[in-house]
Amino acid sequence: MNRLLPQMVVTDDRIMCMLEAMDEVHLTKGELVLKQGRVSNYYLLLDGYMRGYTHDENGAEVTTNFFAGPRAVLDATSFFGRQPSRENIVTLTDCRGYLLTLDVLNKLFHEMPEFREFGRAILVRELVIAQEQKLAHINLSAEDRYRQLVERDAGLMQHAQLRHIASFMGVTDTSLSRIRRELANKK
Amino acid sequence: MNRLLPQMVVTDDRIMCMLEAMDEVHLTKGELVLKQGRVSNYYLLLDGYMRGYTHDENGAEVTTNFFAGPRAVLDATSFFGRQPSRENIVTLTDCRGYLLTLDVLNKLFHEMPEFREFGRAILVRELVIAQEQKLAHINLSAEDRYRQLVERDAGLMQHAQLRHIASFMGVTDTSLSRIRRELANKK
DNA sequence: GTGGGTTCTTGTCATTTGGCAAGTGTCGCG
């Protein structure tokens, strides 16, 4: 379990066994994991990169998330609320992970008390990620946000397009281009 | 329960009874609910307003959250991870709610299966709030963020200071002042 | 009242960012 989800609180052999007994789901680069209008699944991503995006009121695409395994990939509102999602999620690389439905998840919660804490820890981690990213927008400049992004996940830079990174950062691709030039000059 | 937490998924008489059997905790304006360095509690806020804040690397205060009842008030990392919090939370008005410890919460989870879904729904709601606020920073101008803030909770404006709202929005108080002037002129 | 502290606004100027258009580079396809 530590190997799979290093930052998780729970390390339990039974959970590890249970997961490893499940069938791994493999996805190839470019696959649409979640389509706008459908109800989200719960994908326990082990390896690979994904990108989540929506559209703003002008119809322009907005990247809302990057996912790097190991991490839970889902639209929480859609998955738990059984509502159509407003997000799209697409793979940036080949991916490997486990696919969970709400039924399976609830069954696991019911049959395996230790799994409940595991599920809660995952939700808490998603919450922490969202809050950290929100904070980055509040008190970091675009340049600092970019630096932080690169430093925390250099691998992402190899798989995501700059315009998507720019849109995720909340700046135009023009601005990001300038920021990258400044950074290159400084070194 | 609908009365208490209108946006919650779960509406269950047993939970309602259980909550109403608990002692209400009353706080007065200006009280520090969570102090940096301590482990967070879980405050189920029914009525009132609160503000969460930290400090950036320069020591400047940054407002990270506004809470309007009914809502769960906690630092999730600190509460579930039993770690010292980096946040401070202070009441902006007199407040009314229930105070839960992790022990009590876990006991409720164990004894009352329907409470588990209730707890999960609260976590999901916090996640949705954080993601929405992050999205607002990505694709809304400062002026639009301010408009949205006013429209979604006019009451907040009566209790929070403008400089705190500015810091929450990620702009200087100078900028917010100008934005408010523009908006006033437009009408 | 008066004084002092705090909050908010305003002015001036520098910096950052956006919008737009043009230019460069890369890639795949016929």
Place this chain on the structure above:
DNA sequence: CGCGACACTTGCCAAATGACAAGAACCCAC
């Protein structure tokens, strides 16, 4: 090879925001 599509960069100017300092408004204790 040449073409077009796409991603990225760059230049130019306008708009938004920040930094700093001064002033106005408000509150509150004495």
